[in-house]
Amino acid sequence: MHVPSLIEKKREGVELTAPEIAALIDGFTRGDIPDYQMSAWAMAVFFRGMTAVETQHLTKTMMQSGRTLAYPASSPPKVDKHSTGGVGDKVSLVLAPLLACDDVWVPMISGRGLGITGGTLDKLESIPGFNVNLDERTALAQLERIGVFMIGQTADICPADKRLYALRDVTGTVPSQPLIVASIMSKKLAENLDRLVLDVKFGRGAFMKTRAEAEELATSMTDVGKLMGVQMSHLLSPMDEPLGRTVGNALEVAECVEILQGGGPDDLVALILDLGAQVSNASRAQFWQWLRDGTAWEKFVQLVEAQGGDAGALEKIGSRHRAPISHPLLAPKSGTLRSVDAEAIGRASVQLGGGRQKANDNVDFAVGFSGVGKIGQPVVRNEPICVVHARSQASLASVLAQIEQAFVID
Numbered sequence: 001m002h003v004p005s006l007i008e009k010k011r012e013g014v015e016l017t018a019p020e021i022a023a024l025i026d027g028f029t030r031g032d033i034p035d036y037q038m039s040a041w042a043m044a045v046f047f048r049g050m051t052a053v054e055t056q057h058l059t060k061t062m063m064q065s066g067r068t069l070a071y072p073a074s075s076p077p078k079v080d081k082h083s084t085g086g087v088g089d090k091v092s093l094v095l096a097p098l099l100a101c102d103d104v105w106v107p108m109i110s111g112r113g114l115g116i117t118g119g120t121l122d123k124l125e126s127i128p129g130f131n132v133n134l135d136e137r138t139a140l141a142q143l144e145r146i147g148v149f150m151i152g153q154t155a156d157i158c159p160a161d162k163r164l165y166a167l168r169d170v171t172g173t174v175p176s177q178p179l180i181v182a183s184i185m186s187k188k189l190a191e192n193l194d195r196l197v198l199d200v201k202f203g204r205g206a207f208m209k210t211r212a213e214a215e216e217l218a219t220s221m222t223d224v225g226k227l228m229g230v231q232m233s234h235l236l237s238p239m240d241e242p243l244g245r246t247v248g249n250a251l252e253v254a255e256c257v258e259i260l261q262g263g264g265p266d267d268l269v270a271l272i273l274d275l276g277a278q279v280s281n282a283s284r285a286q287f288w289q290w291l292r293d294g295t296a297w298e299k300f301v302q303l304v305e306a307q308g309g310d311a312g313a314l315e316k317i318g319s320r321h322r323a324p325i326s327h328p329l330l331a332p333k334s335g336t337l338r339s340v341d342a343e344a345i346g347r348a349s350v351q352l353g354g355g356r357q358k359a360n361d362n363v364d365f366a367v368g369f370s371g372v373g374k375i376g377q378p379v380v381r382n383e384p385i386c387v388v389h390a391r392s393q394a395s396l397a398s399v400l401a402q403i404e405q406a407f408v409i410d
Contacts, residue, residue: 001020001023001024001027003024003027003033003037003041004037006020006023006024006041007037007040007041007044010041010044010045010048011044011047011048012048013048015050015051015053015054016050016054016057017057018057018061021054021057021058021061022057022061024038024041025058025061025062025065025160026061026065026160028160028163028164029065029159029160029163035167038164038167039167039171039173042164042167042168042171042173042176042179043171043172043173045173045176045178045179046172046173046175046176046179049176049177049178050178052220052223054178055178055181055182055220055224056224056227058178058182059181059182059185059186059189059224060186061160062158062160062161062164062182062183062186063158063185063186063189063190065158065159065160065161065186066153066154066155066156066157066158066159066160066190067136067156067157067190068157068189068190068191068192069107069136069140069157069190069191069192070192071105071140071143071192072144075105075144076103076104076105077103077104077105077194077195077281078104078105078106078107078191078192078193078194078195079099079104079105079106079193079194079195079196079197079279079280080106080107080108080188080191080193080195080196080197080279081095081096081099081108081196081197081198081199081275081279082184082187082188082196082197082198082199083198083199083200083201084180084184084198084199084200084201084206084207084208084214084217085115085117085201085206085207086117086201086205086206086237086239086242086243086342087116087117087118087205087239087242087243087247087342087343087345087346087349088118088242088243088244088245088246088247088252088342088345088372089117089118089199089201089239089243090118090120090123090243090244090246090252090253090255090256090268091199091243091268091271091272091275092108092110092120092150093120093123093124093150093252093253093256093300094256094259094260094272094291094296094300095272095275095276096108096148096150096303097148097260097296097299097300097302097303098272098276098287098290098291098296098299099148099276099279099280100146100147100148100299100303101282101287101290101295101296101299102280102281102282102286102287103281104147104279104280104281105143105147105148106143106147106148106149107139107140107143107148107149107191107192107193108120108148108149108150108151108191109151109152109153109157109158109187109188109190109191110124110132110150110151110152111152111153111165111183111187112152112165112166112169112356113169113350113355113356113363115169115174115175115207115346115350115355116205116343116346116347116349116350116355117205117206117207117346117355118247118248118249118252118349118354118355120150121152122249122363122365123249123250123252123253124150124253124309125249125365126249126250126253126317126321126365127253127304127309127310127313127314127317128309128310128313128320129308129309129310130304130307130308130309131307131308131309132150132151132152132307133151133152133154134149134151134154134307135154136154136156136157139151139154142306142307145306146299146302146303146306147299148299148303149303149306149307150303150307151307153187157187157190158186158187158190160186161182161183161186161187164179164183165183168183169356170356170357174207175207175208177208177213177216177217177220178220180207180217181217181220181221181224184198184221185221185224185225185228188225188230189224189225189228189230193230194230194231195230195231195232195233195279196225196230196231196232196233196279197232197233197234197235197275197278197279198218198221198222198232198233198234198235199234199235199237199271199275200214200215200217200218200221200234200235200236200237201214201236201237201238201239202214202236202237202238202239203238203239203240203342204239204240204341204342204343204344205239205240205241205242205341205342205343205345205346206239206342211236214236215236218234218236221234222234231279233278233279234278235271235274235275235278237271239342240339240340240341240342240375241339241340241341241342241372241374241375242340242342242345242346242369242372243267243268243271244264244265244267244268244372245265245370245371245372245374246368246369246370246371246372247345247346247349247354247368247369247372248349248352248354248365248366248367248368248369248370248389249321249354249363249364249365249368250317250318250320250321250365250366250368251318251368251369251370251389252368253314253317254317254318255268256300257314257315257317259272259291260291260296260297260300261294261297262291262292262293262294265374267374269291272287273287273288300314301314321365321366322366323364323366323367323389323390323391324390324391324392325388325389325390325391325392325393325396326387326388326389327387327388327389327390327396327400328384328386328387328388329384329385329386329387329388329400329403329404329407330381330382330383330384330385331379331380331381331382331383331384331385331407331409332381332404332409333381333409334378334379334380334381334409335378335379335409335410336376336377336378336379336409336410337373337374337375337376337377337378337379337385337407337408337409338375338408338409338410339375339407339408340372340373340374340375340406340407340408341405341406341407344402344403344405344406345369345372345403345406347402348369348388348399348402348403348406349367349368349369351395351398351399352364352367352368352388352389352390352391352395352396352399353367353391353395354367354368364391366389366391367389367390367391367395368389369386369387369388369389369403370386370387370389371384371385371386371387372385372386373385373386373407379409385407386403386407388400388403
């Protein structure tokens with residue numbers, strides 16, 4: 001195989017064959033194809049796209065690059081959810097244990113932050129001791145015991161996606177629809193699911209900027225999933241403003257604790273319940289009851305303890321990860337919040353250290369935003385519309401101008 005020829009074919013918009021895609025992905029996974037060639041190919045895909053057939057071949061090849069999970073014959077339905085990524089999207093941390101309160105298993109394999117969107121694994125790792133790197137045997141034993149695990153890709157599950165996922169984050173190719181489809185569906189199909197619900201975001205803080213783009217992506221993923229025998233459903237959800245009122249790893253965990261104890265912001269709770277109802281046996285009302293009566297909280301504590309986390313730290317996660325600087329951003333005038341730019345806030349969170357600008361960057365669990373105002377909310381001059389949590393005065397100063405512009409008051 002001549003890799004430059006495959007890059008050139010895709011650069012010119014020529015459809016690649018199944019063997020060509022397999023050779024490319026297999027070579028990259030083995031380390032025979034260097035990052036710079038794969039980056040060039042990913043950029044060609046970004047500009048030229050892939051046909052539906054190519055996307056299916058890519059997804060299947062990435063799934064087959066490793067093992068797929070296997071379960072006992074008598075096990076309950078296996079269900080999961082995946083979000084295409086958004087600013088402040090911490091749904092999985094609540095939804096996974098909530099679903100596990102039902103008579104289903106939740107084998108959730110998640111990823112790290114991509115671009116301006118946070119990653120479930122990064123949030124979980126802000127919980128002291130939480131281990132997202134369980135081997136398959138341990139994960140499956142935990143599934144049988146408490147009905148849920150939340151892990152990253154193991155070395156033998158979708159290794160192709162693990163490598164490509166990290167590369168996309170730092171090469172400007174995150175928003176490519178076929179790469180998104182293949183990344184999401186290869187991991188989810190490797191989980192050997194019965195049901196999967198997709199939370200497909202659109203708006204300024206999402207990879208898909210318009211509802212039409214989100215619908216196209218949802219259709220593509222749904223088609224791939226159905227071909228592999230999975231019961232698929234999806235919701236389209238707006239991402240012009242951050243989801244909930246926090247952005248940043250430990251800050252978002254604290255908000256999830258609030259929800260699991262019966263509180264939390266209405267927009268986030270509603271989305272969690274809507275997604276759960278798509279793949280569950282229980283009703284939306286039953287899920288709401290489990291959030292209010294402590295059932296979901298107890299399941300989350302079990303999950304944290306099962307994966308080595310310090311459950312005692314959950315209710316004081318904010319003090320365990322406290323940024324040295326907490327700067328309230330004050331409203332310049334009274335009025336109503338007309339827009340809150342999720343993209344600007346997401347970029348600022350990355351700049352503060354809450355996300356990655358290079359693949360090997362460490363993530364600062366403490367930084368980010370809390371108390372973020374919601375669209376339609378009345379505000380009063382000189383009252384906070386958010387609080388910026390920063391590691392230093394220099395990092396705070398670097399984001400203040402863009403954050404001030406992110407809030408529009410009429």
